[in-house]
């Protein structure tokens with residue numbers, strides 16, 4: 001779906017991505033991890049064409065992005081949806097109006113259809129219908145994320161880019177959001193690229209994980225491959241103190257389930 005080869009991206013005298021290779025496969029949820037400040041957001045923004053690359057190739061839907069005309073580029077932009085880290089809803093617009101922004105930009109629809117489609121997206125992300133006319137300031141953190149997701153889905157994208165979608169949510173809210181993304185991915189056949197620091201998301205929602213370190217992919221594969229890696233950062237990330245509280249060994253987890261079940 002997306003193929004990145006030898007990608008180099010930098011700012012002034014700092015090179016952030018140093019010959020990075022990555023494939024995002026159709027209909028998978030790919031989790032993207034790595035230490036802070038390594039360039040996860042920079043990669044996302046480069047894939048979206050918001051940051052220029054120094055060299056390398058990016059193919060999206062089989063097309064080399066360097067060879068696209070402006071019109072072709074706009075067609076591709078309609079095929080992806082984006083949810084940035086800072087929610088980024090327009091604060092002066094209601095949820096419905098926010099969702100309709102990309103629709104108005106790319107489609108020529110009647111007001112009646114715009115309302116109908118917005119209503120549908122609101123329902124898809126599990127918000128109540130009355131959320132439509134609320135302003136972002138009237139919503140909880142979890143509802144804002146859902147509204148931003150509804151806007152990312154506005155044009156029925158094939159690929160969804162999520163930059164730390166669960167940051168700022170409590171564990172229950174984060175878990176519910178992961179479940180929502182996984183359900184939407186399955187029912188709509190979406191391809192999802194998700195930058196995350198959330199270990200729970202990696203365990204429960206992601207089909208594959210790619211880890212960034214020193215400007216390149218240091219490991220790529222299902223969670224088991226991450227757990228087996230002996231790269232120092234991956235070891236401390238997946239086997240550290242925080243990780244151990246989540247990655248309960250299976251036997252212990254089922255035993256605990258039994259005990260809780262009895263109680």
Ligand SMILES: Nc1ncnc2c1ncn2[C@@H]1O[C@H](COP(=O)(O)OP(=O)(O)OP(=O)(O)O)[C@@H](O)[C@H]1O
Pocket residue numbers: 011016034035036037038039040041042043
């Ligand atoms: N527009 C820019 N101009 C100059 N430097 C930038 C720009 N955007 C990002 N950088 C730098 O690139 C590096 C990577 O930043 P990026 O935000 O991608 O990290 P990250 O891996 O997403 O971190 P985090 O996990 O903390 O969000 C940082 O050192 C950042 O300062």
